[in-house]
Structure formats: structure tokens, C-alpha cells
Amino acid sequence: MEALSEAEAPAAAILVGTVDCDVHPEPPTTAELLPHLDPFLRESITQRGIGPLTSVSYPPNAPMTVREDWRGEPGAGPALARMQRDLFDGLGVGTAILNPLYGLQVLMSEDMAARYATGLNTFTARDWLDRDPRLRSSIVVPMQNPEMAVEEIDRWAGDPRFVQVMMLVMGEMPAGKRYYWPIYKAAERHGLPVTLHAGSMYRHGPTGLGWPSFHAQDYAANATAFQTALTSLICEGVFSVCPDLKVVLAESGFTWLPGYLWRLDKYWHGLRMEVPWVDRRPAEIIASNVRFTLQPVDAPPTAADLQRLMEHVGCEDLLLFSTDYPHWQFDGNHAVPDGISATQARRMMIDTPRATYARLSEVMS
């Protein structure tokens, strides 16, 4: 099994104080969620027989959804115990930022999605954040309605353990559209980054050619969705309107970034008359306002190739360390791929997360 050889290879040490910027709590069962929902939704779920909102983005038993040796008994309690064992004790992570993946964004009803979002964030606060001081979380918002999303941000922004706002990379419309700007403005106002996480509302097929046959294609399509979302954020001028906004692309891959930027800068040179508000080279905007989580690395075959690739990336502040726990992206403790230098590792584990998430320093220091 090739997993063994990878696991046996020497892994770059995870430093004391490392922030893991993409960690997934186990999605709640309906029974776990019920006490945190408002009475109307609670009654609807019971009366209408609404099941758990499990998105097709992460089929629970698919190999990549949970690494084999990280599977176990269901429920938030056992799942937290596993996370403490695997992530904090095992890998040596210091702080973990939770990105709760629950299929509420797929719902068509704006009202129902908003109620689910409030319930999910409450569940995250009570059943996860309250139980381990090393945990932080994203605020999950109902993307179906930006006004309701802003209400949800305002509801949680006072709790410093919520360090960012989370949306899915594939929405109803491309991420940069004006429709979503109230969310970005609210996040900027509260000093919260917005993370676009892999996944879709499934209003459209996840590829530009429609619906694929296999889960593996759906998962692969996330990288292209991040590329087009980034194009949208740049072209629509989000960072001209919200210059202080930080956007974190989570579970996006990043080895596509250099080639993508060469193309984007070229098209900007040729077509910027169409988007005159983009008044800097896209690569500069991304260097100042956009960050990428580490896993999945989608690494080239050798460490030397990855070193070359990192030279192409250039900017040392773009990456945020992540394990993507418990998704299966690497084996053993090989969270940092060979070819990442000690300086790069330190920056992505400690410096860049602290610079990106102002709130981490507030609570941690």
C-alpha cells in the first residue's frame, strides 16, 4: 500500500503554535441539531420528516471524506475526542479553525436555510467551541439570501471565537457579483475574512460543461471553481470596494495559481477597458487580499518540482497551513509536503494565519 511509504517518509515538523486553517467538525445528526434550532424549524423537521442535510460534495463513506484511520463512532463527543487525539496530540496542531460542512446551502428556501445556519452555528459554539479552547470557527451563512447572511454575521461577530465568514465556492452566481457584496462589506466591517470553501449549492453542474458522472470529477472540479470564483472577485472589483477584505480559499489547491495568474494578468492587460475599476494587476491584488489553505497540495511528483513551483508562486505570504482534517489528503503525519522550506513552513503555520485572522491574536495572546 503506497500509503505506508508516504507515511514513513520524514515529515516537516508542525511547529508549536501552528494554526490549522481548515478543519472539519463532524456534521451533526438531526438529533444533535434539533435542540439548537428555533421551534418553528424544529417542528417542521419533525412534522415533515426532513432528514439530515447531507451534501453530495462529501458522501459520508467516500474515501476522501474521512481518512480511514480517522473514522469512528458518530456524534460530536466522540468526534471531538478523535480530533483531540489525531490533530492536537497526534499532529501537534495548536489551534484549529473549523469550517462546518452541512448541506444547508443546497436548500432552495431562504428562510429555512437561514434558520438552519443559526442552528448550525449555535451547535458549533455549544458542542465544539465550548468544549475545547483550541478551537475557532467560521460563521456559516445562508448564501441563498445575502441580507439574511449579514444578519447571521452580525449575530456571531461579537464572539471572538468566530474568526471568519464561510461561503461555498460555487453559489447561485459567481462569487464576485454585486449580489454578494453586502456579505463582504459586513465581514470587512467586523474585521472577519471571508473563506470560500470547496463545495457547491448545486444550482448548476459543478463543471463548465455541466454535471459529471463521478464523485471524483465533482471533487476535481472544485479547483476550477476556485479559479473562476477568483476571476469573478477580481473582475467585479470586490477588492476596490472592500480594500481591507481578506478572502481565504479553503481546500482549493494552490499549485494551479502561478499558471492561472500569468493568464489572468495577460487578459487584464488585453481587456481591462472592460473592467476599469480593476486598477492594479490581478496578481498584486491577490498577493495583498487572497490566501490559500495548504491541503490538498496537489503536489508535483518530486520535492524539487515543488520548490520550483513555490518559486513561481513567489509571494511567501499566500499560504495558510491546513490539514483539511478529517478529509483524506495525506497519509501518516505528512501534512507538509517535501519541498516546502523551513521558512515557508513557519510562515504558513504561524505568521500568515496571525496576519490573516486578527482575532486569533486577540484571544490567543
Add this chain to the structure above:
Amino acid sequence: MNIETNPQAQDAGGAKVRTGIADCDIHPSPRDFEKEVYPFLETRWQRYIESYGMVQRVGFMGGTQYPKGQPRASRRDSFPPGGGGPGSDLAFMRQQHLDPHNVELGVMIPLRVGQQILNIDLAIAICSAMNDWQIAEWTSQEPRLKGSILTAYQDAGAAVREIERHAGKDDFVQVSMLSRTPEPMGNRMYWPIYEAAAAAGLPVGVHAFGYGGTPVTGGGWPSYYMEDMMAHSQSCQALITSMVFEGVFERIPGFRLVIVEAGIAWLPALAWRLDAIWRKNRGELTAVKRPPSDYIRECIWLTSQPIEEPDTRQHLVDAIDWIGWDRVLYASDYPHWDFDDPQQVLPVKLTRAQRDNFFRDNAFSAYGLSDG
């Protein structure tokens, strides 16, 4: 750098003297549709076009919802002095492009007319007519130019018949599809087309664009032409993913794919990603016997234009190292606005072998042509 456009004229030690470059993406267009294409169309289709147009999966009679950056998306100096649209005058194309750039092999891909018309019978008729037009107006008059067999690929049976009608003619070097298909390109509805192309010894050349009817992004319709253009590279990533994971390259020996006008630098990271996903999902991807990067390396070529332009030009050399120097085909996209001039396209120091591959030899391999 003019050595690339006039290479090896004085190749003292070589066994043969090579004479020119291959340009793998040139767009011809009818100067006068009625005069040039009607002769190949039944009268009922002539009347139909006049009454209803050639409607595709897009809301405008004239095509794109994203107005281009230039008239006809073309170089402003490419309108022939004698009238007609860019790419419609063979004499002017020779004078402006083929002769000064020493094009020995020019691969034509007619756009805008034919493929993916909603009325499938009309689509079949137009594709067929445009293929006859390519022979009549271009390849029979200029041996340096070769055509692409247009197919109404929504109907695989019709597409196969059209491929078979032209198989063996040296007027054509590939079967043409557009990247924005109605279903992902690896779906089995298209397999007969790939089998027919392989049987005819032709690659399938997939040119960016087309109207598949679905948004170009997984997150809906973007606002700007710039985004639509950018997204062609993502569409091509999706179609390669689909073809690899559906097992097209495994199932159809000899099948060759040429990706046209989507740039190149995105391919290595895609291959790395697909390898990682394949390793973890072997149980689902039962048709894929080898790492995706193997099929990509063996069965896919890319045309260079619009070539990426990193600040540090050496980075592009790294990218082509990862893709393979035997995989990238020079293309100008003449007469379109984002034309890549062969003298400017790769402003880095190349070895003789790299130069020969990029500007000429790879094209002969990809299209299965004997090395002239």
C-alpha cells in the same frame, strides 16, 4: 529571434533542410456566405437560415452574450483591403501571415458557423457544407492549409458519417469540436466520434468556445468577456478530467486529443490533482487503469496560444518542461486579436530540439503527418 520563423534554412550538417513552421490555429471565414456556402446547402436550408437564423444555446441571434474587445475579435489590421471579414481572403492571408511567417502547415478551424446549432438537421447540413467549403475555397487552392472536419456532435451517428465521408482526404488533419459541449466531453454519447476519429487516423481538435447551454463556471454565469475568456482554461480542465476519468483514452487505442486556444500552463497542476484524486478513488474510477498523468502525457497535445506570460520568462520553460516539449504546438490564432506572433511567443533561449518541436515537429506528430 527571427530564426524561429525561418528556421534551419542553412542546416549544413542536417540530413534535410526544413523550411517553415506549423501554425495550428488559423480561422478562415466565408467572405460571402451565400456565394460560397449556399452551393453546398439544400434550398430548404438556405430559406431556413434566412427566416430563423442558426440558433444555438444562447439568447442572441448573433451569438455571444459577452461583447468582444475588438470588432469580430480580430486584429484591426486583418480586415482585407479588398473587403470581406478577417480571414476571408486567401491572397491577403498569404501576404499578411503565411508568407512572412513562413508557415509551412496551417491548420484551419472555422468558427461561428455550424456546430451546436439547436436544429440538429440544420447543424448536420451546415457542418457538411462548411467542410465542402474548406476544400473548395481553401485547401484545394493552398496546399499549406489543412482543414478540420466540423461535426454536429450532438448526434454522434451523424458526426461519424461526416468523419467517414472525409477520412483519407489530405484536406483535413483533424476532427473539430468546441470545448463548451452540452455534456462533459468524456460522456459515452461522444465515444463513437472518438472511435471514428481514431479509425481515420485523425486527432480530435477541441477549440475553446461554443454554447453548451450551461454556465461556464460551476457557480453560474460571469459578467464579463474577460471572465468568459479566462474560463476557457477551466472548461478544458473539466473536459480533460471527464475524458480521463470516463476512461476514453483507455478504451480507444490511438485516440489523440489536441486542445486549442486555452493556453497551456494550467495542465501540469491539473495532472497532479487528478493523480492524487485517482489514487484515492480507484474504487469509483474503474476504467482508469493508469495514473491520469500517463494518459495526459501520451494522448494530449496543446496549442500554445494565448501563451502565458510570466514576468520571469524562465517559469514558462519550467511549465513546458512539466507538460513535455513534445506536447506543445505553436498556434497564432490568426486573424484574432490575441494573435501570438511566432517571433515573440517564446522570448527565452531554446535549444534546437525545443525550437523544432514547438514550431514544427510536434504538429506533424499530433496530426499524424509524414515529416515533410
